[in-house]
Amino acid sequence: MGRKNRRRKSAGIDKRAEAPQTESILQLSGNCVPVGPLATLVDLRRGEAGVVDRLDLPADDARRLMELGFVPGTRVTAGHSAPGGDPRVFQVDGSEIALRRETAKLLKIRRDGDN
Amino acid sequence: MSECQGCANCGGTAVAEPPRMAGTRTAVALVGPPNSGKTTLFNRLTGLRQKVANFPGVTVEQHSGIAELPDGRAVRIIDLPGLYSLSPRSEDEQIAYDVLTGHSHAVPKPQAILLVLDSTNLGRQLMLAAPILALDLPTLVILNQADDLLYRGGSVDAAALSAQLGAPVALVSARNGEGISQVLDFLAGAMPKPHRVELPVLQDVPGCRKWAGAMGAKAGYLAPAPAKWTRRLDKIFLHPVLGPLVFAAVVVAVFQIIFSVAAPLPDMVKGLFDASGQWVASLLPESLFRSLLVDGVWMGLGSVLVFLPQILLLFLFIGVLEDSGYLARAAVIADRTMARVGLQGKSFIPLLSAYGCAVPAIMATRTIENKRDRMATILIAPFMTCSARMPIYLLMIMAFIPKRNLLGGLLGMQTAVMLGLYVLGLLAAVMTAKLLKSTVLKSGRTPFLLEMPAYRWPAVRSLGLRVYDRAMVFVKQAGTVILVVTIILCLLKSFPLVNGKPPAIEHSVVGWIGHAMEPLIKPLGFNWKIGIGLITSLAARETIVATLGTIYGAAGSDLQVALRHDLSLGGAIALLVFFAFALQCMSTVAIVRRETGGWKWPILQFTYMGVLAYLGAFVAYHLVG
Numbered sequence: 001m002g003r004k005n006r007r008r009k010s011a012g013i014d015k016r017a018e019a020p021q022t023e024s025i026l027q028l029s030g031n032c033v034p035v036g037p038l039a040t041l042v043d044l045r046r047g048e049a050g051v052v053d054r055l056d057l058p059a060d061d062a063r064r065l066m067e068l069g070f071v072p073g074t075r076v077t078a079g080h081s082a083p084g085g086d087p088r089v090f091q092v093d094g095s096e097i098a099l100r101r102e103t104a105k106l107l108k109i110r111r112d113g114d115n
Numbered sequence: 116m117s118e119c120q121g122c123a124n125c126g127g128t129a130v131a132e133p134p135r136m137a138g139t140r141t142a143v144a145l146v147g148p149p150n151s152g153k154t155t156l157f158n159r160l161t162g163l164r165q166k167v168a169n170f171p172g173v174t175v176e177q178h179s180g181i182a183e184l185p186d187g188r189a190v191r192i193i194d195l196p197g198l199y200s201l202s203p204r205s206e207d208e209q210i211a212y213d214v215l216t217g218h219s220h221a222v223p224k225p226q227a228i229l230l231v232l233d234s235t236n237l238g239r240q241l242m243l244a245a246p247i248l249a250l251d252l253p254t255l256v257i258l259n260q261a262d263d264l265l266y267r268g269g270s271v272d273a274a275a276l277s278a279q280l281g282a283p284v285a286l287v288s289a290r291n292g293e294g295i296s297q298v299l300d301f302l303a304g305a306m307p308k309p310h311r312v313e314l315p316v317l318q319d320v321p322g323c324r325k326w327a328g329a330m331g332a333k334a335g336y337l338a339p340a341p342a343k344w345t346r347r348l349d350k351i352f353l354h355p356v357l358g359p360l361v362f363a364a365v366v367v368a369v370f371q372i373i374f375s376v377a378a379p380l381p382d383m384v385k386g387l388f389d390a391s392g393q394w395v396a397s398l399l400p401e402s403l404f405r406s407l408l409v410d411g412v413w414m415g416l417g418s419v420l421v422f423l424p425q426i427l428l429l430f431l432f433i434g435v436l437e438d439s440g441y442l443a444r445a446a447v448i449a450d451r452t453m454a455r456v457g458l459q460g461k462s463f464i465p466l467l468s469a470y471g472c473a474v475p476a477i478m479a480t481r482t483i484e485n486k487r488d489r490m491a492t493i494l495i496a497p498f499m500t501c502s503a504r505m506p507i508y509l510l511m512i513m514a515f516i517p518k519r520n521l522l523g524g525l526l527g528m529q530t531a532v533m534l535g536l537y538v539l540g541l542l543a544a545v546m547t548a549k550l551l552k553s554t555v556l557k558s559g560r561t562p563f564l565l566e567m568p569a570y571r572w573p574a575v576r577s578l579g580l581r582v583y584d585r586a587m588v589f590v591k592q593a594g595t596v597i598l599v600v601t602i603i604l605c606l607l608k609s610f611p612l613v614n615g616k617p618p619a620i621e622h623s624v625v626g627w628i629g630h631a632m633e634p635l636i637k638p639l640g641f642n643w644k645i646g647i648g649l650i651t652s653l654a655a656r657e658t659i660v661a662t663l664g665t666i667y668g669a670a671g672s673d674l675q676v677a678l679r680h681d682l683s684l685g686g687a688i689a690l691l692v693f694f695a696f697a698l699q700c701m702s703t704v705a706i707v708r709r710e711t712g713g714w715k716w717p718i719l720q721f722t723y724m725g726v727l728a729y730l731g732a733f734v735a736y737h738l739v740g
Contacts, residue, residue: 060204061562066320067199068564069239073321080353082448089353089447089567093324094236094338096345096567098447100454103562 041104044078050109069093140191147231149197152259156289157194168437172482175207184303201246206481227253234258241327253306254282262288269339276334281310342569352444369432370530373425381421385671388417411605418664422506430585438573457552459563462492469499473703487558491551498544500537503656514675515687539695597661600651640686640736652699685740689732697728
């Protein structure tokens with residue numbers, strides 16, 4: 001439990017810092033994204049879902065992640081993880097992809113609150 | 116492992132066709148995302164038996180074979196490693212890309228394409244259709260795993276999709292053969308180029324995804340319900356506590372079975388060998404040749420082959436792990452540990468398959484995108500306990516470790532020692548990785564991305580074939596490398612003749628060599644007979660057992676008794692440690708040279724592992740003795 005709380009706090013700082021840049025990305029997704037604060041995949045606990053907003057990775061890596069389904073506008077659900085929460089399996093676009101925390105924290109998402 | 120020498124899976128491209136026809140046949144490539152079932156379809160079309168398993172990245176090189184069409188003509192089928200797009204990131208993807216673009220030296224540019232997609236996740240998989248259709252080659256879009264799609268309540272209108280894509284579409288289940296006739300019809304027919312349809316800008320991945328979604332929607336694609344059993348099983352296997360526990364329990368159980376239920380098997384096989392040896396002996400007149408054949412070669416081969424049943428049990432277990440889809444989960448669980456030594460979870464899959472044999476494992480490192488990570492994985496792979504170490508491990512443990520129960524009967528002492536040796540190899544690998552990654556092979560990190568396949572019930576037929584193939588490889592190794600080494604050894608031990616008869620072994624050429632090297636191995640607690648075994652095991656690890664069988668003229672439990680007479684417990688443990696570390700396998704050296712493109716790394720690896728083996732054995736002997 002303690003670990004999860006710590007994680008969320010540190011992510012809170014990111015949230016506000018990244019918030020102003022979201023508008024242009026919304027066009028990419030083309031979907032109606034519920035308005036909410038910007039977070040990263042790391043902030044999702046098991047069973048929680050969010051919508052991919054932006055990938056803060058080098059173009060090459062971002063491309064591969066998108067090929068695997070992490071396209072802006074796509075809904076991602078956090079699944080099971082290895083002991084310690086890292087890496088975690090994410091359900092995205094009909095498949096399940098394992099990502100390390102160091103990668104997951106570079107994927108900015110919008111929470112959709114439900115679940 | 117050296118066993119792999121003759122294996123078609125490892126020796127480059129498997130071409131099963133008469134060479135004279137090669138130029139005239141139509142070449143058709145199997146293309147698709149990883150784990151979409153290309154190799155399963157390849158095997159079905161060609162009747163070959165390339166390895167298939169349930170995780171992404173099983174195929175890491177191109178294979179080619181011949182499909183016979185109903186009208187008697189034949190088409191050359193090229194199986195390729197999986198691709199997510201036409202922007203390759205790893206070695207295996209590069210190979211597929213080179214073949215498709217006509218840059219491969221090994222195979223000609225294909226004239227047509229079979230695009231294999233997993234129909235249970237068509238939305239994403241159709242993204243690959245855009246760059247493939249843009250190649251403007253005749254293409255058949257194969258929606259594979261159609262049985263799964265229907266079973267889980269999904270559906271798709273193949274005709275509508277065909278109209279959308281401008282290319283024929285076939286619903287197929289490569290595993291049970293449904294719809295294969297449509298593939299054969301395409302191959303036998305005119306194979307028209309696809310009609311031009313509007314394709315998205317290929318560099319725009321979100322655009323491609325949207326296009327793929329639209330194509331699916333227009334074809335009435337109804338995605339299947341999520342695989343229920345996969346979720347349920349992951350609840351256990353990826354549980355923070357239960358997951359690793361279940362894994363540990365299964366591994367312990369496998370070794371317990373090897374030492375309990377399967378323990379009498381070696382002597383049963385030995386019985387066969389004794390009987391056949393006596394039968395052969397009765398046919399031949401008393402002569403030097405007869406004693407050479409029956410007491411030397413027969414005993415030598417017999418002492419290795421007795422361990423075949425136990426090794427096959429291990430392969431059955433690895434096969435279940437691979438075919439069920441569990442392997443990808445194990446890689447996720449292991450990733451943290453791998454990260455600590457500077458590697459990534461993807462290195463874990465090759466390392467796990469190195470428990471079978473280092474040769475295919477080293478080839479499997481092609482799926483690792485980061486070159487330095489890949490090199491480090493190649494260098495540590497031979498530390499993993501491959502099945503060629505099993506004969507000597509089993510022989511020494513059964514001879515020297517008492518059958519006692521530990522932990523109130525939960526763990527046998529023999530099992531514990533065996534597990535200890537596996538852990539020892541793993542530790543050496545991990546330490547070496549740490550050393551390499553913090554010095555010469557330091558690198559930036561490539562994101563770890565691994566797709567989890569849905570769990571599948573391992574097919575009995577596929578498992579059976581796999582175990583059968585391994586058995587054949589093992590027997591073939593015994594019939595070639597080990598046989599040759601054993602014959603040479605038998606000759607050397609029979610000369611020089613004394614009064615026309617073979618000398619006592621101490622006074623033979625073998626004895627001279629053994630005694631000459633004794634000063635070097637005495638500090639490890641080995642006698643000169645073990646020394647001879649160390650020399651012959653340079654060809655392949657399991658050869659030492661054949662050599663000891665030949666020198667002592669015994670196999671099975673008789674050989675164990677003979678060894679107990681000649682070797683101290685300290686020496687026995689030292690020998691086990693030596694084998695845990697040393698790189699005694701010419702096949703591995705050869706494959707490392709090929710994959711790293713020079714002699715530098717294999718020589719370094721051989722020396723490093725040899726020094727570590729010597730020091731480890733020295734320490735073990737002095738600790739136990």
